[in-house]
Amino acid sequence: MKFFNKVTVPVGEIHIIKDRCKGCGFCVEYCPRDVLELSDEFNTKGYHPPRVKDPGRCINCGLCEMLCPEFAIWSTLKEEREAVIEG
């Protein structure tokens, strides 16, 4: 959709320490932007850590970081970008 003005919104970058993950799935479940999914790979503990399925949608809200009981995932601000809205 086109607009006369531009607004900028943050885009986050997800960092995952795979081996800390215990596969609880909270980050996938609660991500408000549906950015994550459980991957097919195994970590050393035998769990499926999350993976980023849609990196452009991350808004750096930090909920995954707050929910993770193992401090295995967090986001940092990647850039401020012009918001794009689908029609």
Next chain:
Amino acid sequence: MVKENFNPKILAFLCKWCSSAGADLAGTSRIKYPPNVLPITVMCSSRIDPSFIIHAFKRGADGVLVAGCHPGDCHYQSGNYKTRRRIFLLKGLLEDLGIESGRLRLEWISAAEGLKFASVIKEFTRGIQTLGPLNRGNG
């Protein structure tokens, strides 16, 4: 086949808020229709006891029209739903009594539907003319 020289007697039970107001609008708009229908206005179509309709057929009506508000628009919320159920049951009963179910008609006519009122009257009158006078047997 329209029976010659047969002027049917038709009673119309109208509700004050919708169908009678629709009939008034037909009048205000000067839309013409046959004079065979005699109107009886009650507050709500649900006031009409099916026994009134049977009495009407017994006493000389060739056709009876019951007109109320459109479902969902009843001035008294749900009166027309009750009417709908009663007329449905009554039609079955009338068939058993030998009264063709086409002689009883239920219509939803709103206060804004003057044209519809007139066309229902015209159609129904024609229909009753085709059916002919109601055979009441003897007595």
Next chain:
Amino acid sequence: MKADHRKKIGVFICHCGINIAGVVDVNKAREEIGRYPGVVHSEDYIYMCSDPGQNFVKEAIKEKKLDAVVIACCSPTLHETTFRRTVESVGMNPYQCEIANIREQCSWVHENKKAATDKAMKITESVIEKLVLNESLFPVTVPVTRRALVIGGGIAGIQAALDIANAGYEVLLVEREPSIGGHMIQLSETFPTLDCAQCILTPRMVEVGHHPKVKLLTYSEIQEVSGYVGNFKVKILRKPRYVIEDKCNLCGECEKVCPIAAPCSFEGNLKVRKAIYIPFPQAIPATYTIDADKCPGFLPIACGKCAEVCEPKAIDFDMKLEIIEEEVGSIVVATGYELYPPKMIGEYGGGKYEDVIDGLQFERILSASGPTNGEVRRLSDGKVPKRVVFVSCVGSRDPENHFPYCSKICCMYTAKHAMLYKHRVPDGEAIVFYIDIRAGGKRYEEFVTRAQEEDKVLYIRGKVSKIFKDGDELVVMGADTLSGKQVEIRCDLVVLSMAMTPSKRIEETVKKLKIQMDEHGFLQEAHPKLRPVETLTAGFYLAGAGQAPKDIPDAVAQASGAASKVLDMFSKDELEHLPIVATVDEDLCSGCGVCVPLCPYEARVMEIRDGRKIAAVNEILCEGCGSCVSACPSGASQQRNLKDDQIINVVEVMLTDGKGEF
């Protein structure tokens, strides 16, 4: 008809000029009905509703000591009250006066004079028959809650609220959007004066927002209305805005950090806003709102960045949906309009091409506080359009495909748009395709002429058949009927005059309020000529474009009209409730309870009397529909002045030709 007597009845037949007498033989009717059993006085007169006519009624009542009176005239909706007052003034109970409708339902709809006369007499005789068994009734009185509810915070709702509040009564003003102002606040200038819309409206918005008698409930909807005129109970749903109105200071820091963007509907979707937003700077109430559908979430708080930067701590994620219950005496419905969406007209490319827009979008472009700061630019490339085509009657006056009615305001706002465009882009060309020019208001015609003569707007009479894009330009194909040629115009921007339709979800609203809407969804007035601000449901009044397309002066006038009706109700100490309620004969009642669930007003209950279960009627709640009466298996339940035997007698007299022999 029973021979045991019986009231002394007077019959008065109105000629209504030639409306009745031109078709019905009033002399014959007077003579024949004069011979009907019980009739001791039969008279006809040219206008019964006039002063002399009413005097004849009063004199006859006094001289002949009449017990009851039938007036054979126009529909009871017009003069039943008039004549009932007349008979009451000489000591007769008003319910001993009945109207026989021999105009709308007889003389106006039949051409055969003999048949019409016979029918008029039959109708009158049937009313006599019913009247014979009428009881004298006295109104049930109910108190009035002197508070009003106004639904809709556009110009009409605001005006109605101010009029009622200034008269000293409390008003609840409920508005669905986060701010009041309706569509008028979106406008740039108003015709025909080219007044700045916001300059004339914001003072009223502020006045109503701060009025000590007005309780403003924005971002709220009506959930349920129960009760009846003078005594409504309303449940209002307050949607949580997650921002505490009184604490927000409009600093805007929250907006800057919000990560979610969404189209701004106030700006016609021409501008982007954030999930936390204020629809426009002069919003009343002056506060931001969080669009819960767009915000990443509260349970748990996913983002929360707005709350982090909010200095006055105005953001409260724990706000909940609230349902408040209020009591009011009257309700003004001012729900306003929507524009028919351009995408409904596929052949014009609405919804497909960014440069085919509707009138409200163009208003925002013209507006100094709009998405382009008042510069006329088009959306696709931001360039200033050098040729703009305005298409009238899009969706209106089109019974085959869309709406048959005229939307009334488009000719005027199209002239205004074309004029304002020429003021801003003097070397631009403005072309209007029209069918007719409807400029009926005060100084409206002069306004359109000014657009044509001073601003050199080109008016082409013809419909547009198709609009499509060719490269950078739009191609408008239409007809010029005055020269008889087809035209093809290449332009940069097209503005469509879309039809005015009732506001969103009007059907839901109308069902909740139990008022009527017409075939297009516009709110139905009680009478198209004489009762434009009332509905058929007592206690509900109408104002604004929700009732029919109209411009601002008409909306304001209608709102003040509705307010005056409300104030009329509030001027009385009590309202009279109709006494034609249901009754129960305790001796006949078997306590079956069939009647209780049938009542839509909860007016029927079962009580214990002398150890027996008996049905009882709450007369103040009973609205007199009669559903319970016809369901009663024992005939214990009857309706005052509409008893079973009255109706049977009416049926009898209508169907038998003899008199008094059944």
